Amino acid sequence: MTGTAIELRGVTKSFAGADHPAVAPLDLTVNAGEITVLIGPSGCGKTTTLRMINRLVNPTDGVITIDGTDIRQRSLTDLRRAIGYVIQQIGLFPHRTIAQNIATVPKLLGWDRARTNTRVGELAELVGIDASMLKRYPSELSGGQQQRVGVARALAADPPVLLMDEPFGAVDPIVRAHLQDELLALQARVHKTIVLVTHDIDEAILLGDRVVVLNVGGILEQVAAPDDLLASPANGFVASFVGNERGIKRLSLARVERLALDAGPVVDRLASGADIKAAADAAGVDWVGATESGRLAGWVPVEDLRLDAAAPLTGTELRPVVAQLRPSSSLRAALEVILTARSSTALVADEDGTYLGSVTLETIRSGLAS
């Protein structure tokens, strides 16, 4: 099942005794099947906003719809059973085994034992929990394993919507990085509509299809894809919140495939001496790469070649290309290759080895500028 869109229209939350509303009138569309990240400083109402979606907090005013239906039209328990919920403190039930924890919502929904057990097995596999752990109690698992179980429990009844409140806040940085990668891999398989709250801008940029930046009092500052957020912050608040290293962060985020690649100092192995010289000169390097039926075969310094021969590259032994990138490589990886390569040019080839073009510092710079 794929996700479902969520709409917030004029949603407000005022807590009794507070001078200012915790969430100012907020309009927000959460796209189906995407990860939408809510981020902002403490007091920005990001958690309150999240908790209004499953009515753990009731809005003072405004309407929230899921798949076009007002959430107040369903009973509280029905609504929540149809929405996955993951929290920072994980909140596994310590008196129930891992299997029983995962089976919480199926049991509330009255699934029979066989169906529940099958589903628990599927989920354990999906989140990477070994079947031998299912009979254990939460206290016997590490923090990272517990949070995987928390995610499995949230997904148990295959809800179209998943709410995650700082899901990786309580685990150490190494485990957090693992869990973040796992969440992305998981999302690639399940395509849920995920709303995730974090205070970590790097996490927001890594995980979000869209990032919603909130200011104190639940004021919406910007909604944008991570790269757009980094490239063009809407205002000073967003810029300062996103931090100083916006360019560097974008390097981690953007991939080589989005660049307009140069032709590069690469020729077919049967090319003439004049073509080789022209290609190397055009790229400003002292070497040339060779392809055989479109596939990158290797490189050789121009000075090693007899340019007056008919096809200088045919009789030459080619060296393997080290400075090589894939379309899926991050720009950060591209930069690393360029900085450590023989010359400031890296070659890009796809999985099959088909040559696609070259990347230089200038390619990256103009790619980020566009």
Added chain:
Amino acid sequence: MTARRKATYAVVLVALAAFGIWAANRVSGLSEDTQATNPLFRWEYLFTRERTPGELWGKTRQHLELTVVPVLIGIVLSSLLSALILRFGWLRSVVFTFAGVLYTIPSIALFAVLVTYYSNETAAITALTSYTLLILTRNFVAGIDAVPRAALDAADGLGMSRFQRLRKVEIPLALPVILTGIRIATVTVVGLVGISAVIQLGGLAIYIFDGFNRDYTTLMVLGTVATILLAVVLDIVLRGIEWLATPWARRRVAP
């Protein structure tokens, strides 16, 4: 063995040793004649006197009844009080103050007052029940209070109703504290039952009072030892129930 358990054993051993020294002193201080007619414990009383087993069983049964019935009534009342406290927060201090006052009334006075209005059994059971309320209600509420917030948040977020949350999450997680309260209340009542001897009840403690009145140490020792045994047996049984009811609390393998 935990440090706490070690300390408990140490206290019990010291108490037993002190009792032994006191008893030995008392016996050695008596004339040989008295030692012969009124020794610390006359084993014949237990093993050759034909009426003893029947009397002992009858008093044990009465003692058990006067313990179990008040504790059971106390559990029912305390559950209701706890439910009210959890539902209406302001009741908390009212209930605890009231139960605290009940707990402070000297038991002997309470028996005396109640017996002027009710039958002996009713008076004893009412008084003994009143002493369980503070212990039980406080433990019930403390147990529920101690349930991790995150577990409650998860229970709500996953779509449990208020009653499902109480039944599936709060009560099971509070169970260790609840059962500890029941155990402490039970052992306390075993001791307090003795006071009801002033209104012709008293269970096994009747032996102690009889022995005292007749200066017959055998009865005093019998009553004391039997009461202690009853308390210890009930303690062990209730600890066993705690152990069986909370398998999750004792499984902690480092991951």
